[in-house]
Amino acid sequence: MADLLSDEEIEAQLPADWDREGDEIVRVYEFDDYLRGVNFAQMVGEIAEAQFHHPEIIIRYAGIEIRLTSHEEGGITENDIEMAELIESEHDA
Numbered sequence: 366m367a368d369l370l371s372d373e374e375i376e377a378q379l380p381a382d383w384d385r386e387g388d389e390i391v392r393v394y395e396f397d398d399y400l401r402g403v404n405f406a407q408m409v410g411e412i413a414e415a416q417f418h419h420p421e422i423i424i425r426y427a428g429i430e431i432r433l434t435s436h437e438e439g440g441i442t443e444n445d446i447e448m449a450e451l452i453e454s455e456h457d458a
């Protein structure tokens with residue numbers, strides 16, 4: 366079990382373009398092609414399986430929303446920050 370991060374730690378470690386919403390960190394990735402978004406969601410799912418840390422993935426016509434929280438700990442942990450960083454690197458690849 367990872368430790369819950371403090372408000373200051375979350376603020377300091379949140380990757381660029383990610384927002385904090387209560388017990389979750391959130392990012393919307395916009396795509397101008399629906400199936401490119403679907404493909405990105407698939408890649409996020411593969412990262413989640415590899416990390417065994419699973420985001421909520423919302424597939425919309427205009428883009429993909431990723432919501433991360435650590436359910437077992439009941440808040441935001443290093444696992445969420447690490448997942449956000451891995452997803453960012455996948456998006457930038």
Ligand SMILES: C[C@H](O)[C@H](O)[C@H]1CNC2=NC(N)=NC(=O)C2=N1
Pocket residue numbers: 417418419420433434435436437438
């Ligand atoms: C039993 C529990 O669901 C598993 O240990 C993993 C699976 N994936 C998970 N994903 C997320 N986001 N939070 C968890 O606490 C979590 N736990």
